[in-house]
Amino acid sequence: GAVVSQHPSWVICKSGTSVKIECRSLDFQATTMFWYRQFPKQSLMLMATSNEGSKATYEQGVEKDKFLINHASLTLSTLTVTSAHPEDSSFYICSASMTSGRTYNEQFFGPGTRLTVL
């Protein structure tokens, strides 16, 4: 149980195009989804937190107009990288959290999406 999928697993695009990445919780309802990016040999950096049906909360330094997040249902969140540039090339990982009644809601991570912008 508690499986999170991401699609696509890798994508190569030209500079200036937009790329959409999907994150799905397959066997549970995710009240909260998180989007991270990871550069080589670096930590996972939280980009934004999204709750179903409301606007995402972005971390400082993350451009909300560039990284559009939609959390339309309890099982799907999308991250759209608009007008992608080579510096946006990174490994993007989502995680999903369910309301479990415990004090700390465990996050379940997707397998990640490797984005390469040429």
Place this chain on the structure above:
Amino acid sequence: DQQVKQNSPSLSVQEGRISILNCDYTNSMFDYFLWYKKYPAEGPTFLISISSIKDKNEDGRFTVFLNKSAKHLSLHIVPSQPGDSAVYFCAATYSGAGSYQLTFGKGTKLSVIP
């Protein structure tokens, strides 16, 4: 300012021996700590966690120790196996973080040599 620090980027251990991965934190509000294991091109998978009310939590070959006064935690793996070779991330959160956002360290790459 990095609130969670893993100062050793890599560690090599012989199979069967103990692996000790260290993590330090600076934010005294953190009250829950987690270790994740990550293989290349995959998302992190949860390994073990510990609440600040405890100083030790054990799960099979994995034990996490927490020293609150030193703001230090460590993950012990014994005996180490080649399949344990991966990047290990330490993460921290606190109950006031709303959605329980995690703050990650940079990770330590563990190589277990057969």
